[in-house]
Amino acid sequence: MAAVVCENCGTSNPAGRQFCENCDGFLDWSGVPEAGPVAAAPAPVAPVAPQQQARPQQAPPPPSAPGPATFTPPYRPAAPPPGPTAAPPPHLGPPHLGPPHLGPPHPGATFAPVAMPPMSTAPLQRTCSNCGTASDPHRRFCRRCGTWLVTPTLVAPAPPDRLGKRLRRRWWGGTSGAYSGDLTRGTVAFRILSVVLVLALVTGVLTLAGWHPIRRVTDLVGHVTGSGRVERVTAQALPADALPGYPAAWGVDDVRGRGFATRWTSGSSGDPRTACAGATSATASSLLLTLPQPTNVREIGIEAGLPAGDPQLAARWRPQTLELRWNNGKCQVVQLAKDPGLQRFAVEQGTVSQVTVVVVAGYPPDGQGSDRLDIGEITFWQR
Template identity: 30%
Template structure:
């Protein structure tokens, strides 16, 4: 038989000789008093100088560019204020620049979604007319009567009593809607459309017309219209002894 191995003596728990302090900082977790200057509890190691909770920021302070950031040499408050001011100025400038374009887009959409109704001019005058074919014949709702112009460059002006939104106009060229009589006189194939608004602004548009009988629609989309003038620039079938014929001009407003 071999001798048994010696067993080590078990450690004996001894009470600390240190005296419990009568005063000090109580632990927020276990309540044990700790000597001043300690950072952690001597019993449960809880931090004694825990920072106070920081109040939550309002929601708008969490959005850029108002989000708070720690910067070296300052909090960046003036930088954020300057950036916010620049953003406001940029929005104001963009509003002034884009407002007319945006308004035009809205009006065009309303023209397409809304209905149009006919409107008649209160008067029609021409810079020149051939005998028997006055300017008033272009707005009498008859396509077998027409305004006759002696030469290119002549114009006809239509006047309206009240300003309105001109959605489009319809032009009938030639002396008659009948295909057999359509080519008896010259027909305009290109005109200048000059629309005047109530504030005196003129909108000029070059319009090409097909040399065939029937209505031809010209989209405009101009607000506060008071007068419309057609200036004849080019024509088909113009020769000696023949004049230009405009059978009918119709106007449509947004209803």
């Protein structure tokens, strides 16, 4: 049998030995049969195997024949010079613990290092670029100053809901967001009852103060729409037929372009500041108007003077201050503008059936005009 050469120290060992005589290396792993003068081919490069733990030294077999004992120092190769300390591979553990203990592999097996899973480089915390505060990695805003910690995603805003949908969601159905839910029936009923009670309380307080909100609203609607006009009103001049040819009935016939006319006398001129202060003068120019039935009058409309565009408009007297003496004993002062159009005034006298319109003061004509005073038309509206 051929001798076995130790690949560790190069010593030739007799056939059948398991350990090198010189370095005690295991020959079954590293030894190769000794060839003749032919040089052995270089062994293929194999993966670097971790240093195996040396087996305990065994005593060499006794010599076959006794002889004189001679001491031969064993051959050991010179140690290489120390080089820079390299960090151990990550799979071999920390350097102070040394390589892990690996048992002898099966004869003929090769060593393949096991790849470790890649280490995560994600930060354990998110640092704010504004104030430098560290926040949890799942936060999107800084816990101190509220700055974005991540790049926000731009989302196009949804179109706004229609007004009807917003009102239904606000008062009846609630919302379906993350922090709100549908309103219960009790909540809806409580809101409606609260609104009704508040409106009733406000209406009562205003009514006691003399301001009727419901009546004001209905009067405003009637004023805009022109509803509630009173028909078949009769008129009588006081004194009667002060100016023949212009009867008092023309002041309430709803015919544009003509009206009631009387003479402006000295007795008709009065002080507007003392209107409704005393009794009516016997010589005052006035009209007695009678309604077809007792009526709750809402408004009275008066056209002062001739209609617009009449060439005699500037040459006639026009009423300025009027007294409205109602049959219930109340008196109301009306100030007319120097305007030929219809002028409307609110009435708060309750149910009445007659009113006396007294001319207290008037607008004089331009230059040397006539002593005639004109009232175009008088109209009533009821509630």
